[in-house]
Amino acid sequence: MASKKTNQDKVTSEDASSRRDFIKKSGLFTALALTPPSLVMASEKKWDEKIAEYLETVPLSIEVNGTKHNLNIEPRTTLLDLLREQLQLTGTKKGCDHGQCGACTVHVNGTRILSCLSLATMQQNAQVTTIEGLSKGKKLHPMQEAFIKHDGFQCGYCTPGQIMSGIACIKEGHANSREEISEYMSGNICRCGAYHNIVDAITEVKEGGKEI
Protein backbone atom coordinates (compact mmCIF):
# COMPACT_ATOMS: atom_id res chain seq x y z
CA MET A 1 0.00 0.00 0.00
CA ALA A 2 1.38 3.36 -1.00
CA SER A 3 2.25 5.34 2.06
CA LYS A 4 4.53 8.28 2.64
CA LYS A 5 6.19 9.38 5.85
CA THR A 6 4.51 12.16 7.77
CA ASN A 7 6.07 15.55 7.32
CA GLN A 8 7.80 16.08 10.63
CA ASP A 9 7.69 19.83 10.19
CA LYS A 10 5.51 21.21 12.97
CA VAL A 11 4.99 24.62 11.41
CA THR A 12 1.39 25.70 11.89
CA SER A 13 -0.57 27.22 9.04
CA GLU A 14 -0.48 30.63 10.68
CA ASP A 15 3.29 30.47 10.93
CA ALA A 16 3.34 29.34 7.34
CA SER A 17 1.21 32.31 6.35
CA SER A 18 3.56 34.89 7.81
CA ARG A 19 6.54 33.02 6.39
CA ARG A 20 4.87 32.93 3.02
CA ASP A 21 4.67 36.71 3.03
CA PHE A 22 8.29 36.85 4.09
CA ILE A 23 9.36 34.51 1.35
CA LYS A 24 7.54 36.55 -1.23
CA LYS A 25 9.66 39.51 -0.22
CA SER A 26 12.89 37.52 -0.07
CA GLY A 27 14.98 36.00 -2.79
CA LEU A 28 15.28 32.41 -3.84
CA PHE A 29 18.35 31.65 -1.76
CA THR A 30 16.84 33.01 1.40
CA ALA A 31 13.76 30.95 0.72
CA LEU A 32 15.70 27.75 0.17
CA ALA A 33 17.72 28.38 3.30
CA LEU A 34 14.57 28.29 5.40
CA THR A 35 13.22 25.05 6.80
CA PRO A 36 10.18 23.87 4.85
CA PRO A 37 7.31 26.36 5.19
CA SER A 38 4.88 26.79 2.31
CA LEU A 39 7.02 27.84 -0.58
CA VAL A 40 4.32 29.35 -2.72
CA MET A 41 6.74 31.35 -4.76
CA ALA A 42 8.40 28.21 -6.09
CA SER A 43 5.12 27.18 -7.52
CA GLU A 44 4.28 30.63 -8.86
CA LYS A 45 7.60 30.84 -10.64
CA LYS A 46 7.45 27.17 -11.67
CA TRP A 47 10.91 26.52 -10.16
CA ASP A 48 10.66 23.03 -9.00
CA GLU A 49 7.17 21.74 -8.74
CA LYS A 50 8.18 18.80 -6.63
CA ILE A 51 9.66 21.02 -3.95
CA ALA A 52 6.61 23.25 -4.09
CA GLU A 53 4.29 20.28 -3.81
CA TYR A 54 6.10 19.00 -0.76
CA LEU A 55 6.01 22.36 0.93
CA GLU A 56 2.38 23.13 0.09
CA THR A 57 1.05 20.02 1.76
CA VAL A 58 -0.31 19.23 5.20
CA PRO A 59 0.20 16.00 7.13
CA LEU A 60 -2.71 13.60 7.45
CA SER A 61 -3.06 10.43 9.50
CA ILE A 62 -5.99 8.35 8.39
CA GLU A 63 -7.06 4.72 8.68
CA VAL A 64 -8.67 3.19 5.62
CA ASN A 65 -10.10 -0.34 5.76
CA GLY A 66 -7.95 -1.08 8.80
CA THR A 67 -4.68 0.20 7.30
CA LYS A 68 -3.09 3.30 8.80
CA HIS A 69 -1.63 5.87 6.44
CA ASN A 70 0.59 8.83 7.22
CA LEU A 71 0.47 11.12 4.23
CA ASN A 72 1.15 14.63 3.05
CA ILE A 73 -1.69 16.05 1.06
CA GLU A 74 -2.77 19.35 -0.43
CA PRO A 75 -5.50 20.92 1.70
CA ARG A 76 -7.82 20.93 -1.33
CA THR A 77 -7.68 17.13 -1.71
CA THR A 78 -11.11 15.63 -1.20
CA LEU A 79 -11.44 12.32 0.61
CA LEU A 80 -12.66 10.84 -2.68
CA ASP A 81 -9.55 11.93 -4.58
CA LEU A 82 -7.33 10.77 -1.74
CA LEU A 83 -8.86 7.29 -1.88
CA ARG A 84 -8.81 7.00 -5.65
CA GLU A 85 -5.69 8.88 -6.68
CA GLN A 86 -3.31 8.39 -3.77
CA LEU A 87 -4.40 5.14 -2.15
CA GLN A 88 -5.43 3.46 -5.41
CA LEU A 89 -8.77 2.45 -3.89
CA THR A 90 -10.82 2.98 -7.02
CA GLY A 91 -13.85 1.04 -5.82
CA THR A 92 -15.34 4.29 -4.54
CA LYS A 93 -16.68 6.02 -7.63
CA LYS A 94 -16.61 9.62 -8.78
CA GLY A 95 -20.04 10.24 -10.28
CA CYS A 96 -21.07 13.90 -10.25
CA ASP A 97 -18.32 15.09 -7.85
CA HIS A 98 -20.84 17.64 -6.53
CA GLY A 99 -22.79 15.75 -3.87
CA GLN A 100 -25.77 14.96 -6.05
CA CYS A 101 -25.41 11.26 -6.92
CA GLY A 102 -24.07 9.33 -3.90
CA ALA A 103 -21.63 7.18 -5.92
CA CYS A 104 -18.80 8.30 -3.63
CA THR A 105 -20.52 7.24 -0.38
CA VAL A 106 -18.11 5.82 2.22
CA HIS A 107 -18.30 5.29 5.98
CA VAL A 108 -16.28 7.63 8.19
CA ASN A 109 -16.17 6.55 11.81
CA GLY A 110 -19.19 4.38 11.08
CA THR A 111 -21.29 7.11 9.45
CA ARG A 112 -22.08 7.27 5.73
CA ILE A 113 -20.94 10.48 4.10
CA LEU A 114 -20.16 11.82 0.65
CA SER A 115 -16.40 11.61 0.13
CA CYS A 116 -16.53 14.10 -2.77
CA LEU A 117 -17.69 16.91 -0.46
CA SER A 118 -15.31 16.06 2.34
CA LEU A 119 -11.85 17.60 2.55
CA ALA A 120 -9.42 14.84 3.45
CA THR A 121 -7.47 17.15 5.76
CA MET A 122 -10.59 17.46 7.92
CA GLN A 123 -10.65 13.68 8.47
CA GLN A 124 -7.58 13.61 10.72
CA ASN A 125 -7.33 10.22 12.52
CA ALA A 126 -10.63 9.10 11.03
CA GLN A 127 -11.48 5.46 10.34
CA VAL A 128 -12.74 5.12 6.80
CA THR A 129 -14.43 2.08 5.30
CA THR A 130 -14.80 1.77 1.55
CA ILE A 131 -16.31 -0.94 -0.63
CA GLU A 132 -12.90 -2.66 -0.65
CA GLY A 133 -13.08 -3.04 3.12
CA LEU A 134 -16.34 -5.00 3.28
CA SER A 135 -15.39 -8.55 2.32
CA LYS A 136 -13.56 -10.86 4.66
CA GLY A 137 -10.95 -12.47 2.46
CA LYS A 138 -12.86 -14.05 -0.40
CA LYS A 139 -16.11 -14.06 1.57
CA LEU A 140 -18.35 -11.25 0.35
CA HIS A 141 -20.29 -9.01 2.71
CA PRO A 142 -23.97 -10.07 3.03
CA MET A 143 -25.01 -6.85 1.25
CA GLN A 144 -22.70 -7.60 -1.68
CA GLU A 145 -24.15 -11.12 -1.92
CA ALA A 146 -27.69 -9.75 -1.79
CA PHE A 147 -26.98 -7.25 -4.58
CA ILE A 148 -25.75 -10.10 -6.79
CA LYS A 149 -28.70 -12.32 -5.90
CA HIS A 150 -31.31 -9.61 -6.56
CA ASP A 151 -29.63 -8.05 -9.60
CA GLY A 152 -29.23 -4.77 -7.76
CA PHE A 153 -27.30 -3.21 -10.64
CA GLN A 154 -26.77 -3.13 -14.37
CA CYS A 155 -23.77 -0.98 -15.27
CA GLY A 156 -22.50 -1.15 -11.70
CA TYR A 157 -21.15 2.38 -11.44
CA CYS A 158 -23.40 3.48 -8.58
CA THR A 159 -23.15 0.08 -6.86
CA PRO A 160 -20.30 0.72 -4.38
CA GLY A 161 -22.14 3.81 -3.14
CA GLN A 162 -25.46 1.96 -3.05
CA ILE A 163 -23.94 -0.89 -1.03
CA MET A 164 -22.20 1.44 1.46
CA SER A 165 -25.42 3.42 1.81
CA GLY A 166 -27.57 0.28 2.09
CA ILE A 167 -25.49 -1.07 4.99
CA ALA A 168 -25.70 2.28 6.77
CA CYS A 169 -29.44 2.47 6.09
CA ILE A 170 -29.95 -0.76 8.06
CA LYS A 171 -27.51 0.19 10.83
CA GLU A 172 -29.27 3.55 11.28
CA GLY A 173 -32.60 1.77 11.71
CA HIS A 174 -34.12 3.21 8.54
CA ALA A 175 -34.87 -0.03 6.71
CA ASN A 176 -38.20 -0.92 8.31
CA SER A 177 -40.32 -0.73 5.17
CA ARG A 178 -39.83 -0.41 1.41
CA GLU A 179 -40.98 3.22 1.62
CA GLU A 180 -38.52 4.02 4.39
CA ILE A 181 -35.67 2.35 2.49
CA SER A 182 -36.52 4.36 -0.64
CA GLU A 183 -36.55 7.60 1.35
CA TYR A 184 -33.27 6.94 3.14
CA MET A 185 -31.57 5.66 -0.03
CA SER A 186 -32.68 8.70 -2.05
CA GLY A 187 -29.18 10.17 -1.97
CA ASN A 188 -27.94 7.34 -4.21
CA ILE A 189 -28.97 7.77 -7.83
CA CYS A 190 -29.03 4.78 -10.23
CA ARG A 191 -29.30 5.68 -13.89
CA CYS A 192 -30.02 2.08 -14.86
CA GLY A 193 -33.07 2.19 -12.61
CA ALA A 194 -32.27 -0.85 -10.48
CA TYR A 195 -34.07 0.73 -7.53
CA HIS A 196 -36.62 -2.05 -6.94
CA ASN A 197 -33.92 -4.70 -6.88
CA ILE A 198 -31.76 -2.57 -4.59
CA VAL A 199 -34.66 -2.28 -2.14
CA ASP A 200 -35.13 -6.07 -2.42
CA ALA A 201 -31.47 -6.62 -1.57
CA ILE A 202 -31.54 -4.28 1.43
CA THR A 203 -34.80 -5.79 2.67
CA GLU A 204 -33.34 -9.29 2.52
CA VAL A 205 -30.21 -8.31 4.43
CA LYS A 206 -32.31 -6.50 7.04
CA GLU A 207 -34.64 -9.47 7.48
CA GLY A 208 -31.80 -11.98 7.36
CA GLY A 209 -30.48 -10.45 10.57
CA LYS A 210 -26.83 -11.26 9.77
CA GLU A 211 -24.13 -9.15 11.29
CA ILE A 212 -23.27 -6.35 8.90
Place this chain on the structure above:
Amino acid sequence: MKNFQIIKALSSSSAVTGKAKDNSSMFIAGGTNLVDLMKKNIVAPDKLVDINGLDLKKIEFLKGKVSIGALAKNSQVAEDASIKEKYPLLALALAAGASQQIRHMATVGGNMLQKTRCSYYYNTDMPCNKRVPKSGCGAIGGSNRMAAVFGTSDSCIAVHPSDMCVALAALDAKVLVEGPKGKREINFTDFHRLPGNMPEKDNTLDSRELITAVEIPDNNFTKNVHYLKVRDRTSYAFALVSVAVALDIKNNTINDVRLALGGVAHKPWRLTETEKFLKGKTVSEDLFKQAGHLSMKGAKGFGDNNFKLTLGENAVAEALTIAASK
Protein backbone atom coordinates in the same frame (compact mmCIF):
# COMPACT_ATOMS: atom_id res chain seq x y z
CA MET B 1 -10.20 24.02 -6.91
CA LYS B 2 -7.71 26.72 -5.94
CA ASN B 3 -5.42 25.60 -3.16
CA PHE B 4 -5.77 27.24 0.23
CA GLN B 5 -4.52 27.14 3.77
CA ILE B 6 -6.55 25.56 6.52
CA ILE B 7 -6.29 26.15 10.23
CA LYS B 8 -8.17 24.40 12.99
CA ALA B 9 -9.87 26.65 15.53
CA LEU B 10 -9.71 25.50 19.15
CA SER B 11 -12.31 27.89 20.60
CA SER B 12 -15.06 30.07 19.19
CA SER B 13 -13.17 33.22 20.19
CA SER B 14 -9.99 32.01 18.49
CA ALA B 15 -12.06 31.12 15.43
CA VAL B 16 -13.44 34.65 15.30
CA THR B 17 -10.01 36.18 15.87
CA GLY B 18 -8.40 33.89 13.29
CA LYS B 19 -10.96 34.85 10.69
CA ALA B 20 -10.96 38.55 11.55
CA LYS B 21 -7.22 38.69 10.80
CA ASP B 22 -7.82 37.75 7.22
CA ASN B 23 -10.85 39.06 5.41
CA SER B 24 -10.67 36.53 2.59
CA SER B 25 -10.86 33.58 4.96
CA MET B 26 -13.99 31.57 5.58
CA PHE B 27 -15.28 29.24 8.27
CA ILE B 28 -15.82 25.64 7.28
CA ALA B 29 -18.06 23.19 9.15
CA GLY B 30 -19.77 20.36 7.23
CA GLY B 31 -18.55 21.78 3.95
CA THR B 32 -21.38 20.26 1.91
CA ASN B 33 -22.15 23.57 0.20
CA LEU B 34 -18.82 25.37 0.56
CA VAL B 35 -16.64 22.60 -0.95
CA ASP B 36 -19.03 22.40 -3.89
CA LEU B 37 -18.86 26.18 -4.40
CA MET B 38 -15.07 26.05 -4.18
CA LYS B 39 -14.91 23.30 -6.81
CA LYS B 40 -16.94 25.50 -9.14
CA ASN B 41 -14.72 28.48 -8.32
CA ILE B 42 -17.77 30.48 -7.21
CA VAL B 43 -16.03 31.16 -3.92
CA ALA B 44 -12.24 30.94 -3.63
CA PRO B 45 -11.03 31.63 -0.09
CA ASP B 46 -7.26 31.82 0.59
CA LYS B 47 -7.77 30.40 4.03
CA LEU B 48 -10.33 28.18 5.74
CA VAL B 49 -10.91 28.17 9.47
CA ASP B 50 -12.07 24.64 10.37
CA ILE B 51 -14.48 25.03 13.28
CA ASN B 52 -15.37 21.35 13.70
CA GLY B 53 -13.27 21.08 16.84
CA LEU B 54 -15.41 23.61 18.73
CA ASP B 55 -17.74 22.51 21.51
CA LEU B 56 -20.91 23.54 19.67
CA LYS B 57 -22.50 20.19 18.92
CA LYS B 58 -24.83 19.79 21.88
CA ILE B 59 -28.62 19.90 21.96
CA GLU B 60 -29.54 21.24 25.39
CA PHE B 61 -33.05 21.34 26.82
CA LEU B 62 -33.04 24.35 29.09
CA LYS B 63 -35.79 26.07 31.05
CA GLY B 64 -38.32 27.40 28.55
CA LYS B 65 -36.26 26.63 25.45
CA VAL B 66 -33.97 24.28 23.59
CA SER B 67 -30.50 25.36 22.56
CA ILE B 68 -29.11 23.62 19.50
CA GLY B 69 -25.37 24.02 18.93
CA ALA B 70 -24.40 25.42 15.53
CA LEU B 71 -22.29 22.33 14.82
CA ALA B 72 -25.04 19.81 15.59
CA LYS B 73 -25.49 17.72 12.46
CA ASN B 74 -28.79 17.90 10.59
CA SER B 75 -29.37 14.16 11.10
CA GLN B 76 -28.49 14.42 14.79
CA VAL B 77 -31.22 17.03 15.33
CA ALA B 78 -33.75 15.33 13.02
CA GLU B 79 -33.42 12.05 14.92
CA ASP B 80 -33.10 13.36 18.47
CA ALA B 81 -35.94 11.75 20.45
CA SER B 82 -36.65 14.89 22.51
CA ILE B 83 -36.61 17.17 19.45
CA LYS B 84 -39.10 14.81 17.76
CA GLU B 85 -41.31 14.96 20.82
CA LYS B 86 -41.12 18.65 21.70
CA TYR B 87 -40.36 20.29 18.34
CA PRO B 88 -41.64 17.77 15.78
CA LEU B 89 -41.98 20.43 13.06
CA LEU B 90 -38.22 20.99 13.11
CA ALA B 91 -37.51 17.24 12.87
CA LEU B 92 -39.90 16.91 9.92
CA ALA B 93 -38.38 19.84 8.04
CA LEU B 94 -34.84 18.55 8.58
CA ALA B 95 -35.75 15.05 7.41
CA ALA B 96 -37.24 16.56 4.23
CA GLY B 97 -33.94 18.23 3.30
CA ALA B 98 -31.08 16.78 1.24
CA SER B 99 -30.09 13.10 1.62
CA GLN B 100 -29.11 11.15 4.70
CA GLN B 101 -25.39 11.30 3.72
CA ILE B 102 -25.58 15.09 3.47
CA ARG B 103 -27.62 15.38 6.68
CA HIS B 104 -24.85 13.42 8.45
CA MET B 105 -22.30 16.02 7.29
CA ALA B 106 -24.26 19.29 7.25
CA THR B 107 -24.53 21.37 10.41
CA VAL B 108 -27.33 23.58 11.72
CA GLY B 109 -25.25 26.75 11.32
CA GLY B 110 -24.12 25.75 7.84
CA ASN B 111 -27.66 24.96 6.77
CA MET B 112 -28.60 28.56 7.57
CA LEU B 113 -25.66 29.89 5.56
CA GLN B 114 -26.10 27.75 2.45
CA LYS B 115 -26.35 29.61 -0.83
CA THR B 116 -29.27 29.71 -3.19
CA ARG B 117 -29.46 26.94 -5.82
CA CYS B 118 -30.55 29.44 -8.52
CA SER B 119 -28.91 28.06 -11.68
CA TYR B 120 -27.62 31.50 -12.64
CA TYR B 121 -25.71 31.71 -9.37
CA TYR B 122 -23.99 28.39 -10.16
CA ASN B 123 -23.29 29.03 -13.83
CA THR B 124 -20.26 31.29 -13.96
CA ASP B 125 -20.87 32.04 -17.66
CA MET B 126 -24.13 33.76 -16.76
CA PRO B 127 -24.79 37.10 -15.10
CA CYS B 128 -25.77 36.99 -11.43
CA ASN B 129 -25.88 39.94 -9.06
CA LYS B 130 -25.52 37.62 -6.10
CA ARG B 131 -22.29 36.08 -7.41
CA VAL B 132 -20.86 39.16 -9.14
CA PRO B 133 -22.53 42.37 -7.92
CA LYS B 134 -23.81 44.64 -10.73
CA SER B 135 -23.45 41.90 -13.38
CA GLY B 136 -27.21 41.60 -13.83
CA CYS B 137 -29.82 38.94 -13.07
CA GLY B 138 -30.12 36.11 -15.56
CA ALA B 139 -33.23 34.70 -13.94
CA ILE B 140 -35.36 37.78 -14.58
CA GLY B 141 -36.52 37.21 -18.13
CA GLY B 142 -34.64 33.89 -18.17
CA SER B 143 -35.30 30.41 -16.92
CA ASN B 144 -36.96 31.08 -13.57
CA ARG B 145 -39.11 28.09 -12.66
CA MET B 146 -37.53 27.82 -9.18
CA ALA B 147 -37.51 31.58 -8.53
CA ALA B 148 -39.13 33.65 -5.79
CA VAL B 149 -42.61 35.14 -5.88
CA PHE B 150 -42.36 37.25 -2.69
CA GLY B 151 -39.93 40.00 -1.69
CA THR B 152 -38.09 40.08 -5.00
CA SER B 153 -36.16 43.04 -6.39
CA ASP B 154 -34.92 44.15 -9.79
CA SER B 155 -31.53 42.72 -8.80
CA CYS B 156 -32.45 39.21 -7.70
CA ILE B 157 -35.29 36.70 -7.61
CA ALA B 158 -33.40 33.80 -6.01
CA VAL B 159 -34.88 31.71 -3.20
CA HIS B 160 -33.27 30.46 -0.01
CA PRO B 161 -33.12 26.66 -0.38
CA SER B 162 -33.30 25.47 3.23
CA ASP B 163 -36.11 23.40 4.74
CA MET B 164 -34.82 23.61 8.31
CA CYS B 165 -34.92 27.39 8.21
CA VAL B 166 -38.61 27.43 7.27
CA ALA B 167 -39.44 25.51 10.44
CA LEU B 168 -37.14 27.69 12.56
CA ALA B 169 -38.75 30.86 11.18
CA ALA B 170 -42.18 29.46 12.05
CA LEU B 171 -41.10 28.46 15.57
CA ASP B 172 -39.83 31.93 16.62
CA ALA B 173 -36.23 30.76 16.89
CA LYS B 174 -33.30 32.99 17.78
CA VAL B 175 -29.79 32.85 16.35
CA LEU B 176 -26.88 33.24 18.78
CA VAL B 177 -23.73 34.68 17.26
CA GLU B 178 -20.27 35.63 18.45
CA GLY B 179 -18.05 38.24 16.82
CA PRO B 180 -15.09 40.51 17.53
CA LYS B 181 -17.44 42.86 19.38
CA GLY B 182 -18.90 40.11 21.54
CA LYS B 183 -22.09 38.06 21.50
CA ARG B 184 -25.55 38.97 20.23
CA GLU B 185 -28.90 37.40 19.37
CA ILE B 186 -30.82 37.76 16.13
CA ASN B 187 -34.49 36.86 15.66
CA PHE B 188 -34.61 34.07 13.12
CA THR B 189 -36.99 36.00 10.88
CA ASP B 190 -34.47 38.88 10.82
CA PHE B 191 -31.48 36.65 10.12
CA HIS B 192 -31.96 36.19 6.38
CA ARG B 193 -32.65 39.30 4.34
CA LEU B 194 -34.45 40.25 1.16
CA PRO B 195 -32.23 40.92 -1.88
CA GLY B 196 -32.99 44.63 -2.37
CA ASN B 197 -30.07 46.15 -4.25
CA MET B 198 -27.51 44.02 -2.35
CA PRO B 199 -28.38 40.41 -3.25
CA GLU B 200 -24.79 39.38 -2.58
CA LYS B 201 -25.66 39.72 1.10
CA ASP B 202 -27.80 36.75 2.13
CA ASN B 203 -28.17 37.58 5.80
CA THR B 204 -27.53 40.07 8.57
CA LEU B 205 -24.51 38.24 9.96
CA ASP B 206 -21.31 40.27 9.97
CA SER B 207 -18.58 38.57 7.93
CA ARG B 208 -16.49 38.17 11.08
CA GLU B 209 -19.29 36.69 13.17
CA LEU B 210 -19.73 33.01 13.98
CA ILE B 211 -23.09 31.34 14.61
CA THR B 212 -22.83 29.46 17.90
CA ALA B 213 -26.37 28.19 18.49
CA VAL B 214 -30.04 28.36 17.61
CA GLU B 215 -32.63 28.58 20.37
CA ILE B 216 -36.31 27.71 20.11
CA PRO B 217 -38.71 28.79 22.86
CA ASP B 218 -41.01 26.09 24.28
CA ASN B 219 -44.40 25.90 22.61
CA ASN B 220 -47.55 23.80 22.45
CA PHE B 221 -46.96 22.65 18.89
CA THR B 222 -46.28 19.01 19.63
CA LYS B 223 -49.12 17.26 17.78
CA ASN B 224 -50.80 19.15 14.94
CA VAL B 225 -47.75 20.01 12.89
CA HIS B 226 -46.75 19.30 9.33
CA TYR B 227 -43.99 20.13 6.87
CA LEU B 228 -45.32 19.80 3.34
CA LYS B 229 -42.65 19.89 0.67
CA VAL B 230 -43.78 20.01 -2.95
CA ARG B 231 -40.94 19.08 -5.31
CA ASP B 232 -40.16 17.53 -8.67
CA ARG B 233 -39.43 14.11 -7.17
CA THR B 234 -40.51 12.47 -3.93
CA SER B 235 -37.17 12.84 -2.18
CA TYR B 236 -33.79 14.56 -2.49
CA ALA B 237 -34.92 17.63 -4.42
CA PHE B 238 -35.25 21.28 -3.48
CA ALA B 239 -38.72 22.62 -2.76
CA LEU B 240 -40.86 24.27 -5.40
CA VAL B 241 -43.00 25.37 -2.48
CA SER B 242 -42.87 24.11 1.09
CA VAL B 243 -45.12 24.86 4.06
CA ALA B 244 -44.26 24.63 7.74
CA VAL B 245 -47.41 24.62 9.85
CA ALA B 246 -47.87 24.28 13.58
CA LEU B 247 -51.34 24.32 15.10
CA ASP B 248 -52.49 24.31 18.69
CA ILE B 249 -56.08 23.13 18.47
CA LYS B 250 -58.45 23.03 21.44
CA ASN B 251 -62.06 21.84 20.98
CA ASN B 252 -61.75 22.20 17.22
CA THR B 253 -60.72 25.84 17.63
CA ILE B 254 -57.33 27.14 16.58
CA ASN B 255 -55.84 28.38 19.82
CA ASP B 256 -52.49 29.28 18.26
CA VAL B 257 -50.78 28.87 14.91
CA ARG B 258 -47.42 29.31 13.18
CA LEU B 259 -47.04 29.28 9.42
CA ALA B 260 -44.11 29.81 7.06
CA LEU B 261 -43.32 29.09 3.42
CA GLY B 262 -40.15 27.89 1.74
CA GLY B 263 -39.18 28.07 -1.92
CA VAL B 264 -40.96 31.37 -2.44
CA ALA B 265 -38.53 34.08 -1.27
CA HIS B 266 -34.94 35.07 -0.56
CA LYS B 267 -35.67 34.13 3.07
CA PRO B 268 -38.08 31.81 4.89
CA TRP B 269 -41.44 33.51 4.40
CA ARG B 270 -43.38 33.81 7.64
CA LEU B 271 -47.14 34.27 7.13
CA THR B 272 -48.11 36.42 10.10
CA GLU B 273 -51.24 37.78 8.40
CA THR B 274 -52.60 34.28 7.79
CA GLU B 275 -51.72 33.34 11.37
CA LYS B 276 -53.82 36.27 12.66
CA PHE B 277 -56.67 35.29 10.35
CA LEU B 278 -56.69 31.68 11.60
CA LYS B 279 -56.33 32.35 15.32
CA GLY B 280 -59.53 31.73 17.26
CA LYS B 281 -61.40 30.25 14.29
CA THR B 282 -63.00 26.82 14.02
CA VAL B 283 -61.18 24.22 11.93
CA SER B 284 -62.83 23.68 8.55
CA GLU B 285 -61.86 22.88 4.97
CA ASP B 286 -63.26 26.21 3.81
CA LEU B 287 -61.23 28.11 6.42
CA PHE B 288 -58.03 26.45 5.24
CA LYS B 289 -58.82 27.31 1.60
CA GLN B 290 -59.31 30.94 2.58
CA ALA B 291 -56.04 30.81 4.49
CA GLY B 292 -54.30 29.50 1.37
CA HIS B 293 -55.73 32.31 -0.71
CA LEU B 294 -54.76 34.95 1.83
CA SER B 295 -51.23 33.55 2.13
CA MET B 296 -50.37 34.19 -1.52
CA LYS B 297 -51.75 37.75 -1.56
CA GLY B 298 -49.14 40.03 -3.12
CA ALA B 299 -47.18 37.20 -4.75
CA LYS B 300 -45.74 37.96 -8.18
CA GLY B 301 -44.63 35.41 -10.78
CA PHE B 302 -41.88 35.89 -13.36
CA GLY B 303 -43.15 33.61 -16.11
CA ASP B 304 -41.88 30.08 -15.57
CA ASN B 305 -42.73 30.22 -11.88
CA ASN B 306 -46.28 31.61 -12.19
CA PHE B 307 -47.54 28.17 -11.15
CA LYS B 308 -46.21 28.82 -7.64
CA LEU B 309 -49.07 31.26 -6.97
CA THR B 310 -51.72 28.54 -7.27
CA LEU B 311 -49.43 25.85 -5.89
CA GLY B 312 -48.76 28.01 -2.82
CA GLU B 313 -52.48 28.47 -2.10
CA ASN B 314 -53.17 24.76 -2.41
CA ALA B 315 -50.08 23.75 -0.45
CA VAL B 316 -51.03 25.98 2.50
CA ALA B 317 -54.58 24.58 2.55
CA GLU B 318 -53.26 21.01 2.26
CA ALA B 319 -50.62 21.43 4.97
CA LEU B 320 -53.18 22.93 7.36
CA THR B 321 -55.59 20.08 6.64
CA ILE B 322 -52.95 17.41 7.23
CA ALA B 323 -51.71 19.09 10.43
CA ALA B 324 -55.24 19.50 11.82
CA SER B 325 -56.07 15.85 11.18
CA LYS B 326 -53.05 14.46 13.06
